[in-house]
Amino acid sequence: GAVVSQHPSWVICKSGTSVKIECRSLDFQATTMFWYRQFPKQSLMLMATSNEGSKATYEQGVEKDKFLINHASLTLSTLTVTSAHPEDSSFYICSASQQGVNNEQFFGPGTRLTVL
Amino acid sequence: DAKTTQPTSMDCAEGRAANLPCNHSTISGNEYVYWYRQIHSQGPQYIIHGLKNNETNEMASLIITEDRKSSTLILPHATLRDTAVYYCIVARRRSNDYKLSFGAGTTVTVRA
Numbered sequence: 163g164a165v166v167s168q169h170p171s172w173v174i175c176k177s178g179t180s181v182k183i184e185c186r187s188l189d190f191q192a193t194t195m196f197w198y199r200q201f202p203k204q205s206l207m208l209m210a211t212s213n214e215g216s217k218a219t220y221e222q223g224v225e226k227d228k229f230l231i232n233h234a235s236l237t238l239s240t241l242t243v244t245s246a247h248p249e250d251s252s253f254y255i256c257s258a259s260q261q262g263v264n265n266e267q268f269f270g271p272g273t274r275l276t277v278l
Numbered sequence: 279d280a281k282t283t284q285p286t287s288m289d290c291a292e293g294r295a296a297n298l299p300c301n302h303s304t305i306s307g308n309e310y311v312y313w314y315r316q317i318h319s320q321g322p323q324y325i326i327h328g329l330k331n332n333e334t335n336e337m338a339s340l341i342i343t344e345d346r347k348s349s350t351l352i353l354p355h356a357t358l359r360d361t362a363v364y365y366c367i368v369a370r371r372r373s374n375d376y377k378l379s380f381g382a383g384t385t386v387t388v389r390a
Contacts, residue, residue, distance in 0.1 A: 206316075208378070
């Protein structure tokens, strides 16, 4: 149980285009989903927290207009990187938790984004 | 959330127990100790968590000192597949502000 998937697992795009990454909780309802970013040889950095049906809460320094997060259902959250640039190239990881039950965060396998 | 201090790296022999220390001297009463690990190019994997009692599951044991200022993750019989970065995180649980702040972690290399 507690499986989280991400799609795509990797993506290459041209500078200026937008990329959407999906995060799904496969066997539980995720009241909260989190988006992280990890640059090479660095640790995970939390970008934003999203609760189903409400606006995401972004961490300081993360541009909400550039990283659009939608959490429309209890099993799906999406992160859209708008007008991507090479410096946005990174490993994007989501996690999901079910508040009030165990609360542990279960992580997806990550999405490798490369912007040319 | 309280910060944690972990050694940068450690080696251990395959088949032996691996003991991973973590200091969290500023931990507050409602904060739990969580351990995650990240194998190269994968998402983090939950290992175990605890508040003040020692905990054990199929993956590992967590020993928390009585004053809760430090803890040790024990992998009882390390295998090559346990090679990963291990993160010790302190966070409040069952709150709306439940966030995991990842530090640098300990890079554990299991050698044959």
